[in-house]
Amino acid sequence: DSGVTQTPKHLITATGQRVTLRCSPRSGDLSVYWYQQSLDQGLQFLIQYYNGEERAKGNILERFSAQQFPDLHSELNLSSLELGDSALYFCASSVGTGGLQPQHFGDGTRLSIL
């Protein structure tokens, strides 16, 4: 058990809809990272927050947004959903920030767009 909790585990919705994925980081971790994993693109870094502030941005679409709250949990909002957004979305956390920090992953949210 990594200590990172993601909800929901599965989400099925339709094109054009909006969903919110939630992540509770491991106790004591200040950084939260969001990743998208699909068969064709592999594991893509989306965005990182550190202690409530955005720290790094990757291949995140404008339709997607995230935030980290004062209690350090994070939410990833996906809007105007398209079929291609179907993927596994992972949250990871680390104590600090930077490449020397091992990241601890949740078990992901599987998003299916019908």
Place this chain on the structure above:
Amino acid sequence: SQQGEEDPQALSIQEGENATMNCSYKTSINNLQWYRQNSGRGLVHLILIRSNEREKHSGRLRVTLDTSKKSSSLLITASRAADTASYFCATEAGTALIFGKGTTLSVSS
């Protein structure tokens, strides 16, 4: 785009055999990490090797790093069925990590 690329894409071995996976990357790094992902689960951190290290061990895992060739290898000795998983190398991109597409390892008993 991926910074690291693992090779081979898939590997099938028998229990007790050794498994070697390779990772090549494009730009200079300060460190490189290896992760394992069991089917349908999140990634699990295995080992981190710094750019000034050439080899590192952790249990049945041995990682090497050759910065001149921009490559790393992960060796799992005496493989077990429970080692069946996908293995990813990850390099840093600022404060984030960039993952390769992984090697899928199947260990049969």
